[in-house]
Amino acid sequence: TAISLEDALYVLIVKSANDIAVAIGETIAGSEARFVAQMNQRAAEMGLTANHFVNPHGLHDPRQVSSARDMAIIALTIRARYPQYNAMFDTRTVEHGQTRSHANNALLTKFAGTNGMKTGYICASGLNIVATATRSGRHLMAVTLGASSARERGELTAQLLFSGFA
DSSP states (O other): OOOOHHHHHHHHHHHOOHHHHHHHHHHHHSSHHHHHHHHHHHHHHTTOSSOBOSSSSOOOOTTOBOOHHHHHHHHHHHHHHOGGGHHHHTOOEEEETTEEEEOSOTHHHHSTTEEEEEEEEETTTEEEEEEEEEETTEEEEEEEEEESSHHHHHHHHHHHHHHHHO
């Protein structure tokens, strides 16, 4: 099956489609290993101090590590350098063929001003999110790692954002 890069990015962002992450990496770099090497090179150029990528999708590997700081730097870089992609991170539902997928970021509909970013989950680290929100011209970001449930992830992140806006 063929899919445009734009559609692939929407599915990847909304549904964390791990196979699409691999396909994008292989398409961009020629192989998954070369893409991961490019990810690590770019991480070093960005000054990320904790991140070490082993795969393009984030599934568990004990050698793959990250930090809230590094995730925030990645998100800030995307927002600052690639504003043309902002709408992708605010997408609530994506349709491809007969499939309709909904975002796991409950804040998009439950916390006023939330305008996106990305959720994630792996058993080893729990539920995670980078969330951005705007209110009265103020732009905030919150990073929550290691929540034990989607509800806890949403509540902890909403508390961070609420405190920041207060």
